[in-house]
Amino acid sequence: MPAGHDTATSPATQRLNNALREAGLAALISAGLSFPILALGAEPDINNQLALQTRWSWMFAAIIIIACARFFAVMLDGWRARTLAMAGLLCAAFGFGTWYFAGIAEPKIVGGTIVAGLIAMLAAFPIDTSESRASIAAKAPARPATILSSTATSLIATAGIGALIAFPLAMLWWFGSAGSLKWINNYGIQILIFVMLGWGLNIVVGLAGLLDLGYVAFYAVGAYAYALLATQFDLSFWICLPLAGIMAAFWGILLGFPVLRLRGDYLALVTLAFGEIIHLVLTNWSDLTNGEAGILSIPRVTFFGVPFTAGEGGFAHLFGLEFSPIHRTIFLFYLILALALITNFATLRLRRLPIGRAWEALREDEIACRSLGINTTNTKLTAFALGAMFGGFAGSFFAVRQGFINPNSFTFMESAWILAIVVLGGMGSQIGVALAAIVMVGGTEALRELDFLKQLFGQDFNPVQYRMLIFGLAMVVMMIWRPRGFVSTRTPSIFLKERKAVAADLVGEGYG
Amino acid sequence: MRWQSDPLLHVEHLTMRFGGILAVNDLSFTAGRGDITALIGPNGAGKTTVFNCITGFYKPTQGRIAFARDGRADETDVAALTQTARRHARMASGDIYLLERMPDFEISGKAKVARTFQNIRLFQGMTVLENLIVAQHNPLMQASGWTVLGLLGVGPYRARERDAIEKAKFWLNKINLLERADDAAGDLPYGDQRRLEIARAMCMDPVLLCLDEPAAGLNPRETGDLNTLLCMLRDEQNTSLLLIEHDMNVVMQISDHVVVLDYGTKIADGAPAAIRSDPRVIAAYLGVADEDEAQAVAGERAGERT
Ligand SMILES: Nc1ncnc2c1ncn2[C@@H]1O[C@H](COP(=O)(O)OP(=O)(O)O)[C@@H](O)[C@H]1O
Numbered sequence: 001m002p003a004g005h006d007t008a009t010s011p012a013t014q015r016l017n018n019a020l021r022e023a024g025l026a027a028l029i030s031a032g033l034s035f036p037i038l039a040l041g042a043e044p045d046i047n048n049q050l051a052l053q054t055r056w057s058w059m060f061a062a063i064i065i066i067a068c069a070r071f072f073a074v075m076l077d078g079w080r081a082r083t084l085a086m087a088g089l090l091c092a093a094f095g096f097g098t099w100y101f102a103g104i105a106e107p108k109i110v111g112g113t114i115v116a117g118l119i120a121m122l123a124a125f126p127i128d129t130s131e132s133r134a135s136i137a138a139k140a141p142a143r144p145a146t147i148l149s150s151t152a153t154s155l156i157a158t159a160g161i162g163a164l165i166a167f168p169l170a171m172l173w174w175f176g177s178a179g180s181l182k183w184i185n186n187y188g189i190q191i192l193i194f195v196m197l198g199w200g201l202n203i204v205v206g207l208a209g210l211l212d213l214g215y216v217a218f219y220a221v222g223a224y225a226y227a228l229l230a231t232q233f234d235l236s237f238w239i240c241l242p243l244a245g246i247m248a249a250f251w252g253i254l255l256g257f258p259v260l261r262l263r264g265d266y267l268a269l270v271t272l273a274f275g276e277i278i279h280l281v282l283t284n285w286s287d288l289t290n291g292e293a294g295i296l297s298i299p300r301v302t303f304f305g306v307p308f309t310a311g312e313g314g315f316a317h318l319f320g321l322e323f324s325p326i327h328r329t330i331f332l333f334y335l336i337l338a339l340a341l342i343t344n345f346a347t348l349r350l351r352r353l354p355i356g357r358a359w360e361a362l363r364e365d366e367i368a369c370r371s372l373g374i375n376t377t378n379t380k381l382t383a384f385a386l387g388a389m390f391g392g393f394a395g396s397f398f399a400v401r402q403g404f405i406n407p408n409s410f411t412f413m414e415s416a417w418i419l420a421i422v423v424l425g426g427m428g429s430q431i432g433v434a435l436a437a438i439v440m441v442g443g444t445e446a447l448r449e450l451d452f453l454k455q456l457f458g459q460d461f462n463p464v465q466y467r468m469l470i471f472g473l474a475m476v477v478m479m480i481w482r483p484r485g486f487v488s489t490r491t492p493s494i495f496l497k498e499r500k501a502v503a504a505d506l507v508g509e510g511y512g
Numbered sequence: 513m514r515w516q517s518d519p520l521l522h523v524e525h526l527t528m529r530f531g532g533i534l535a536v537n538d539l540s541f542t543a544g545r546g547d548i549t550a551l552i553g554p555n556g557a558g559k560t561t562v563f564n565c566i567t568g569f570y571k572p573t574q575g576r577i578a579f580a581r582d583g584r585a586d587e588t589d590v591a592a593l594t595q596t597a598r599r600h601a602r603m604a605s606g607d608i609y610l611l612e613r614m615p616d617f618e619i620s621g622k623a624k625v626a627r628t629f630q631n632i633r634l635f636q637g638m639t640v641l642e643n644l645i646v647a648q649h650n651p652l653m654q655a656s657g658w659t660v661l662g663l664l665g666v667g668p669y670r671a672r673e674r675d676a677i678e679k680a681k682f683w684l685n686k687i688n689l690l691e692r693a694d695d696a697a698g699d700l701p702y703g704d705q706r707r708l709e710i711a712r713a714m715c716m717d718p719v720l721l722c723l724d725e726p727a728a729g730l731n732p733r734e735t736g737d738l739n740t741l742l743c744m745l746r747d748e749q750n751t752s753l754l755l756i757e758h759d760m761n762v763v764m765q766i767s768d769h770v771v772v773l774d775y776g777t778k779i780a781d782g783a784p785a786a787i788r789s790d791p792r793v794i795a796a797y798l799g800v801a802d803e804d805e806a807q808a809v810a811g812e813r814a815g816e817r818t
């Protein structure tokens with residue numbers, strides 16, 4: 001340190017000064033940013049003309065929160081202390097906000113949250129000191145050495161699959177046939193569709209390291225292939241499903257060819273464009289796709305030929321049950337569960353085959369691959385084709401579930417959403433992708449449940465509208481906290497003595 | 513003189529231009545089967561470019577690179593093959609490949625010319641063992657029925673994979689890395705990474721192995737080990753080596769044949785003893801620019817270590 005002996009500032013004081021300066025800087029920047037966004041607003045006045053309104057209090061609230069957050073970030077080292085301080089800050093801000101902005105003067109809530117928040121923020125400091133002392137004491141190599149043994153992994157996997165199989169029946173038993181629909185359909189099926197899409201894209205992005213921003217194209221191809229084959233040729237779902245997968249794989253190869261020479265940003269751009277092209281074709285080729293109106297009355301799924309209808313010959317009649325629409329939903333749940341599990345087992349198997357290792361090697365170093373006799377063109381194409389095929393399966397499931405499709409289900413938002421699931425989960429990790437799908441899709445569904453917030457923010461407040469804002473913030477926080485996703489380490493595909501996880505900083509990200 | 517009596521690599525009139533730069537200028541030499549052929553020259557002389565042309569990473573501006581994988585390539589046979597549009601032919605005198613016509617992955621996969629890189633290119637995020645298994649991609653791919661049979665769990669894949677592991681263990685033993693088989697390649701110390709890259713190339717059973725500055729950044733003890741390893745590759749594995757090396761001690765000790773490049777042009781070609789006393793080599797390489805060259809080499813090594 002350059003400071004001489006005569007300067008009497010202790011490290012603690014220096015740190016405090018530093019933190020205050022940083023907080024001031026953050027306050028300035030946030031003031032500049034929030035002034036046009038938060039402080040100025042246009043709202044219709046009595047004459048229904050837009051008038052400029054100022055909301056200084058919002059701006060000051062934002063500035064104070066950001067400055068405090070920056071202060072804690074500089075002052076605190078350990079992640080436990082930081083999390084505690086941030087949680088305290090949010091808690092106090094929430095309490096203050098309910099009183100000041102929402103006008104709810106419930107002393108217990110307001111006082112309670114503010115006091116609890118302040119206590120948490122203060123408690124963060126002693127916790128930080130002890131935490132950093134402990135971490136200095138235990139300065140052992142921080143790399144994760146071993147991972148779960150294969151028996152433990154298979155035990156957990158079996159338990160998980162068992163729980164998933166029991167899920168719709170448990171819901172049915174718990175909520176009854178009307179109440180369980182939401183849980184099986186909105187949570188169960190919706191999450192599993194995205195788990196499957198995430199796993200499909202994981203082959204391309206996570207394993208082969210090719211950044212694909214247009215994955216929704218294959219989802220769309222699968223859905224339209226199923227819809228057209230089923231409505232035009234009266235083919236059954238079980239015949240359409242593989243055909244739709246093959247069709248999507250074919251389009252995957254078709255996309256693969258032009259992008260093979262591209263790397264990184266260029267690759268991402270072309271895949272993005274491809275997704276848009278498919279979307280435009282579906283919208284404008286009205287003769288085939290019926291344009292914006294979409295394809296209606298796609299044949300519903302049957303139980304291997306037995307329709308889920310009321311009355312004679314229906315599923316309920318055949319099995320001596322009372323008719324209920326939930327039967328079809330439960331069947332759809334098991335169908336997508338089976339498809340997702342097939343995707344998973346196929347991917348796990350592929351990882352241990354030469355092609356899977358070649359994908360990962362390609363992600364690590366393409367030039368080295370070529371020096372080892374690996375045909376990188378074919379390797380990339382198979383990754384695109386297989387990823388697309390699973391997307392196509394998911395697409396035909398989507399079509400049979402909805403009974404109606406139009407191009408609006410296949411926008412770039414969908415691609416971004418699937419890619420976010422893969423990145424958030426940890427590229428290449430199957431379990432991480434599944435977790436991310438649960439958090440992201442389940443999380444947005446759960447926003448619908450937050451009706452009590454209406455009491456805080458007024459009847460107009462609809463938490464679902466804040467989906468993207470919350471999603472964006474969550475992504476930012478995640479990328480700071482765990483830049484490589486939930487499961488950042490890589491599991492080797494083969495081992496001699498012991499399966500050791502590979503630290504995230506060594507694993508390449510590919511993108512070309 | 514095996515490079516005259518039994519050559520396996522014929523580089524003829526090889527020229528490589530990058531825009532205005534003439535990186536390799538009308539270079540011709542042969543490499544003998546079972547020889548360690550050293551390619552030396554000051555920094556920027558074009559050595560790596562020659563490697564990239566031989567291994568297909570660059571398409572030469574001009575020239576022919578004929579490779580006799582087994583047997584010997586007769587002048588007439590090579591000329592006959594050059595007349596056709598083909599890359600490879602099984603002639604009476606053995607398999608002949610025209611490397612300048614082949615894509616890189618076929619040169620390594622079919623013609624069996626393996627290489628290492630000046631700045632190590634391991635699969636850092638994969639384990640040591642995985643690196644060696646990936647190097648056996650093509651035979652394993654075939655054993656897995658191009659993935660189809662392997663996915664269904666039938667066919668000889670399981671057994672072939674066990675064989676591949678055995679081969680990997682053999683090479684790990686040779687380079688003293690068996691203990692670290694399950695560690696990430698990127699976690700290994702620098703010297704071990706260099707040896708692992710050589711072992712990875714050897715897992716392809718190459719006929720010719722091209723090593724780009726394998727001793728760069730190694731300490732004297734590691735360099736000694738490397739010399740032993742390279743001689744073992746030549747004497748026990750019957751692999752021919754093409755070696756770029758800066759360290760003259762290494763070159764003089766282990767090579768059978770030395771080719772000297774300066775500004776892309778060949779200035780000498782012969783046995784090590786003859787090269788050491790060649791006045792042009794001394795002027796270009798050892799003499800005049802000695803001081804600068806030594807510093808450049810030292811700087812390059814320091815840069816590579818970081
Ligand atoms: N891809 C390339 N593009 C342009 N110039 C190149 C390229 N590769 C090599 N060169 C140039 O060719 C010359 C020889 O380089 P190189 O073969 O790497 O030398 P050496 O390996 O002998 O040190 C250098 O002047 C270098 O700048």
Ligand SMILES: [Mg+2]
Binds near residue numbers: 559560561630
């Ligand atoms: Mg070089």
